[in-house]
Amino acid sequence: MIPVSYLVALAFIMFSIGAFGVIVRRNLIAVFMCVELMLNSANLIFVTFSQVHQSLDSQVAVLFVMSVAAAEAAVGLAIVLAVFRHRTSVDTTEVSELKD
Amino acid sequence: MLTMFWILAVVMVVSAFAVATLPNALYGALCLVVNLCAVAGIYAVLGAHFLAAAQIIVYAGAIMVLIVFVLMLLNVKSEKQKFSDFVLFVLGLALVAGLLAVILPVVKQLPSGKGMIGQSIGATPLSGTVHALGVIIFKEHIFLLEVIGVVLVTAIVASVMLANQRKKPEGSK
Numbered sequence: 001m002i003p004v005s006y007l008v009a010l011a012f013i014m015f016s017i018g019a020f021g022v023i024v025r026r027n028l029i030a031v032f033m034c035v036e037l038m039l040n041s042a043n044l045i046f047v048t049f050s051q052v053h054q055s056l057d058s059q060v061a062v063l064f065v066m067s068v069a070a071a072e073a074a075v076g077l078a079i080v081l082a083v084f085r086h087r088t089s090v091d092t093t094e095v096s097e098l099k100d
Numbered sequence: 101m102l103t104m105f106w107i108l109a110v111v112m113v114v115s116a117f118a119v120a121t122l123p124n125a126l127y128g129a130l131c132l133v134v135n136l137c138a139v140a141g142i143y144a145v146l147g148a149h150f151l152a153a154a155q156i157i158v159y160a161g162a163i164m165v166l167i168v169f170v171l172m173l174l175n176v177k178s179e180k181q182k183f184s185d186f187v188l189f190v191l192g193l194a195l196v197a198g199l200l201a202v203i204l205p206v207v208k209q210l211p212s213g214k215g216m217i218g219q220s221i222g223a224t225p226l227s228g229t230v231h232a233l234g235v236i237i238f239k240e241h242i243f244l245l246e247v248i249g250v251v252l253v254t255a256i257v258a259s260v261m262l263a264n265q266r267k268k269p270e271g272s273k
Binding site: 008013016025069090 | 112113148159162167173220262
């Protein structure tokens with residue numbers, strides 16, 4: 001018997017750790033991995049409430065989130081490669097053309 | 101069941117924290133593998149067996165191989181200055197504090213709480229087997245499945261386009 005509130009709290013904690021990493025990290029790939037953490041915490045909420053509502057629809061949603069995450073990984077890492085090719089670094093502070 | 105949950109939860113939080121803070125991104129990637137496997141374990145405990153398998157194959161397998169491969173390709177050294185500037189660090193901490201302030205009222209209504217959030221997931225949860233999920237996907241969500249196929253093809257074409265640019269003579273220093 002796992003209380004739903006524990007699972008929700010766990011997903012929230014993981015989400016906030018991921019959000020913290022996205023804001024604070026400078027390495028593009030590290031930022032990318034923190035985004036994966038946030039996606040996973042959302043998936044965990046989906047699975048939890050699929051049990052609460054006794055319906056498999058949200059597990060299907062998790063499957064679709066996973067495939068979108070795979071597509072995102074492909075495109076995101078290609079962008080990281082393109083950035084690295086231009087600047088020989090993956091530092092977020094160096095990619096700031098749109099800033100000024 | 102609850103013991104299993106606590107073990108996996110501790111592993112998840114510790115490894116997630118390691119992903120967000122370790123200066124060497126490769127160690128971060130290895131911790132992310134541990135984290136994703138722990139999430140798969142939680143799925144299995146919750147009865148989503150197919151999702152647990154898919155999580156390990158797709159996330160901990162395919163996506164992490166891609167990330168580690170790119171890390172190896174770029175050969176990025178660990179960051180000397182790990183975090184951006186101080187303002188962003190404070191902003192991140194403020195965000196985490198705000199999110200925790202949202203969590204606390206949730207956690208306060210522990211098992212005896214009212215409403216959906218106060219329930220417990222029973223010893224025999226709804227079983228998310230391949231058969232059950234497959235029937236739902238191919239009967240009710242067939243259109244979404246087609247859309248996902250289009251999204252994946254588009255993503256692959258886009259990533260080939262992005263990664264296959266010729267090197268410009270003056271663009272790289």
